[in-house]
Amino acid sequence: MHDPEYHADSKFPLGQGDDMYAVLDARGVLMGLSPSAETLLGYEATEIRGWRGTDLLHTSTDASMLRQRWRSGTETPETMVYLGSAVLRHRSGRGIAVVLRACPIASTSDDAQWLIQALHPETAQRDELSEALLRGLFTESPFLIDVFDRQSRFIAQNYIQQRAGVFSGKNFAGLTMAEVAPPGLLDTAALEARQRRVLETGEALLHTEVRGRTPDDPDREHVWSESILPLYGRSGEVIALAHTVADVTEQVRARERLALANEASVRIGTSLDVLQTAREFVEVAVPEFADYAYVNLLDPVFGGEEPGAGPAGAGVPLRRAASAGVPGGPGEDLVPTGRVDPFASSLESLFSQALTSGDPQLLTGAELIEALEPVDPRRAALVRTYGVHSWLLIPMSARGRALGAAVFARFQRAHGFETDDVPLAQDIVARAAVCIDNARRYTRERATALELQRSLLPQQLPALRAVEATSCYVPASGQTRLGSAWFDVIPLSGARVALVVGDAAGHGLQAAVTMGRLRTAVQTLADLDLPPDEMLAHLDGQARTFHDDEGEQSTGRTAGTTCLYAVFDPVSRQCVLARAGHPPPALISRAGKVELLDVPDGPPLGHGGPPFECREVTLTDGDLLVLCSDALVKTTGHSTNTGLVRLRETLSGCQHLLAEPHEGESGLEAVCEAVISRRPTTHSQDDAALLVARVHGLDTDRYATWELPSEPEAVSKARTLAAHKLAEWGLDNLAFTTELVVSELVTNAIRYSSPPIRMRLIRDRSLICEVSDGSSTSPHIRHALETDEGGRGLYLVAKLTQVWGTRYHARGKTIWAEQPLSGLPEGDGALMALESEDIEAL
Structure with missing residues (x-):
């Protein structure tokens, strides 16, 4: 009946939106067509009524497929049945590709009838996609x-x-x-x-x-x-x-956990202070992760010491480092910062278990109360009061060493800690542990460095009659471990005193070593009794020598080192000062006037250049000299003059502190505190040295000076003058020794030097005998031969006195010798201190 050579026509004769229907009875016989179907097929309904539906299919293959789908689809007649693609035969014999679907309809005769719909393939595809979309959205x-x-x-x-x-x-x-x-x-x-x-x-x-x-x-x-x-x-x-x-609860919680971990990495460890780092940790945890959190650390960690390797043993003391809580929680921590936590340090506590095993502990409120009750009933009562329902303990360790433990608690939020919260807590605790360990190591290294720094500075200033001094040293802060500022008070001959403040260039260990070398050099050169300008000239040479010793790579390390050197003579009340690139000193007069002394400024040490110059000022008893390092006057972005003006203003405000000092104080400490408190914050990373000295001249009854003629008879006169003055001072027990010293020194001045010859006795902490002359020739001590008639003078002086030396001045030199005021017994006792050959020489 059907020509197998017919093919489906790609041209569809109707619009895609037209309805094309046919009605079939239960046997598949056509009962009617819609007008659109008549147009589609080229038949009128009356012509084909009574045909079987399969007669309108193009091939027998389509008919067989359609029957199979029909049988499977009619098993569920309450739904639309998709019969699939088929090719209909037009009256002309050409094929028309369609998609067929069937739907059961009710009839008046109660016989089953079907409505067959023919769809354009594209329309069918859109309908199928629409149904799939609706099914996907509303069903699947x-x-x-x-x-x-x-x-x-x-x-x-x-x-x-x-x-x-x-x-x-x-x-x-x-x-x-x-x-x-x-x-x-x-x-x-x-x-x-x-x-x-x-x-x-x-x-x-x-x-x-x-x-x-x-x-x-x-x-x-x-x-x-x-x-x-x-x-x-x-x-x-x-x-x-x-x-x-x-x-998206789980995704949001994962995102929040990641955000908390990122925040912890940013906010924890901003400083190298153990307790500050612990505070940053608990502030990150509350309130984002917990309602209450605290950190306990092992004892060694507080002091910056190295904790033992491996897990901590049971019952080790744990001290509170930091705590934080949400509003409405405990108003104050049960364990103050720095105190031992009794619950954490008990032998059988959860802390001991965690520190020993390294495993976290997650407890409910009831389990926590059960653990707390025997050890800390007060804390157990608080757990009940605040309704703590979830408690998490995480051991803290770094580099395989236990540091302590962190605790998190929840009582305000209804949901407790979950198993997914434990890895997050371990992560932020691990981050905090690394930062705390870094801070601990820094604390230890800094403490060691500061101890080295302090060992290079005077441990105690000498108690002198001429100068009453107080010092203040502020270590460098921030990442700088060692500073390079120093100060010193050095007793000199003739009851004079040297005041020194310096600042080596740079920071760190090398700068501290340089400072120590310079301070040693100053003390050594001070023994030579050089004037301040000559002292700085020699020190400048020493600084340049450091460059040669350390090689080219250290060039500039000491260049820029500054120093201020002052010498006060209590007899003349003259103070001679010189400086090398250092801020000038300040003078607070006894009347309360504050001025910055105009001391000629020389180049910093290590640069070389023009010679240094001195400034000489006359001081009054009670005047204050204030010597400070650069860090107390320099300000970033401002000139040194701005800092000096601020220093002057600060000292002007200290007059009442000096006028009415606290009981047992001289007022110098208050001046130090005032200056340090106004230290420029922009230079807080530099260490600062401050020296405040109140000068006191010697009363006229404590020294005596005589001009002597350059003739042998002056020796006898000098002995008589010395003996009378010692008797006046009540130092008769020193008369014999002093007469021997005076005799030798005056004899040498007359014999080997030139006028004027001057003798001076000073009663200070010791008895000082000085003989000055107009010659710069330096005497030398030596051992005389048995055949020599002289040459034993200075040797005897060295034997009979505590210390002796020579200092030079513009018009000659002075040879001096000191004896302790206790001295030796007069006469035979003094001879006992000499050897037989010395006695023969006498």
Whole structure:
């Protein structure tokens, strides 16, 4: 009947939207066609009524396939049956490709009838996609989908929504979310506000995070990602709203954990202080992770010492380092910072278990109370009072060494710690442990460095009659470990005193070593009794020698070193000063006037250049000299003059402190504190040295000076003058020794030097005998031969006195010798101190 050579025609004779129907009875006989079907096939309904439906198929193969699909589809007659693609035979014999589907219809005769629909293939494809989309969204989609009208009332819900949570087995069509949702679980007012916004603007609101609770898990906060989409009608107006909601609680919690870990890496470890680092840690944990948190550290960690390798033993003391809590929690920590935590240090405590095993401990409130009750009943009572329901202990270690433990507690938030929270807590505790260990190591190294620094500075200033001095040294802060400022008070011959403040260039160990070398050089050169300008010239040479010793790579390390050197003579009350690139000293007169002494400034040490110059000032008893390092006057962005003006203002405000000092104090300490407190913050990383000295001249009854003629008879006169003065001072026990010293020194001056010859006795902490002459020839001590008639003078002086020396001045030299005021017994006792050959020489 059918020509096998016919082929389907690609041209479809009707529009894609036309309805083409045929009605078949239960036997598959045609009962009628729609007008569109008549046009499609080229037949009128009356012509083919009574034909079998398969007679209109192009080939017998199509008929066989159609019968098979028909039989399988009619087993469920309540649904539309897709018969699939087929080729219909046009009256002309050409084929027409269509997609067929069948649907059962009711009839008056109660016989089964079928409505067969022929669809354009593209139309069928679109219909299939539409049905798949609706099925996917409303039947198979994992998302919750709601459709609301313009009054925010439910129109439809997808299948998963109808069977989930509060919507299980219920139909809420015509109701709003406020009427559906249980009280307190969702913020329905905020939801309706978002719906109004989309209705008014016509713009979709995507991925809004909504927080709330569900009836089956009311204690845990959930997070949903909500999108509200406007649905437009044919007129272009928004006629409804589609909601899609996905539970993103786990994703949000994972994101929050990651954010907390990132925040911990940024906020923890901003300083190299152990306690500050511990505070930063607990401040990160509260309130983002816990309602209350604290850190306990082992004893060695507090002092910057190295803790033992491996896990800590049971019962080791743990001290509170830091704690933090949310408002409404404990007002103050039960264990103050630095105190031993009795619960954490008990032998059988959870801390001991965690530190020994290295494993975290996660407890409920009841378990925590059970552990606390025998050890710390007061804390157990607080756990009950605040309703702590979740408690997490994480041991803290770094580089394989236990440092302590961190504790987190929750009592305000309803949900306790989960197993997923433990790795997060371990992560931030590990970050904190590394930072605390770095701070501990820094503390130890800095303490060692500062100890070295202090060992290079005077441990105690000498108690002198001419100068009453107080010093203050402030170590460098920040990352700088060692500074290079120093000060010194050096007793000189003739009851004079040298005051020194210096600052080596640079920072660190090498700068501290340079400072120590320079300070040693100053002390050595001071023994030579050089004037301040010559002292700095020699020191400049020493600084340049350091360059040669350390090689070219250290060039410039000492260049820039500054120094201020002053010598005060209590007899003449003259103070001679010189400086090398150093800030000038300040003088607070006894009357309260403050001035900066105009001391000629020389180049910094190590640079070389023009010679240094001195400035000589006359001081009055009670005057104060203030010598400070650069860090106390230099300010970033400002000239040194600005700092000097501030220093002068500070000292002007100290007059009342000097006029009315505290009991047992001289007022010098208060001056130091005032100057240090106004130290420029921009130079806080530099160490600072400050020396405040109150000068006192010697009273005229404590020294005597005589001019002697350059003749042998002056020796006898000098002995007589010395003996009379010692008797006046009550030092008769020193008369014999002093006469021998005077005799030798005056004899040498007359014999080997030139006038004028001057003798001076000074009664200070010791008895000082000085003989000055006009010659710069330096005497030398030597051992005389038995045949020599002289040459034993200075040797005898060295034997009979405590110390002796020579100092030079513009018009000659002075040879001096000191004896302790206790001295030796007069006469034979003094001879006993000499050897036999010395006695023979006498």
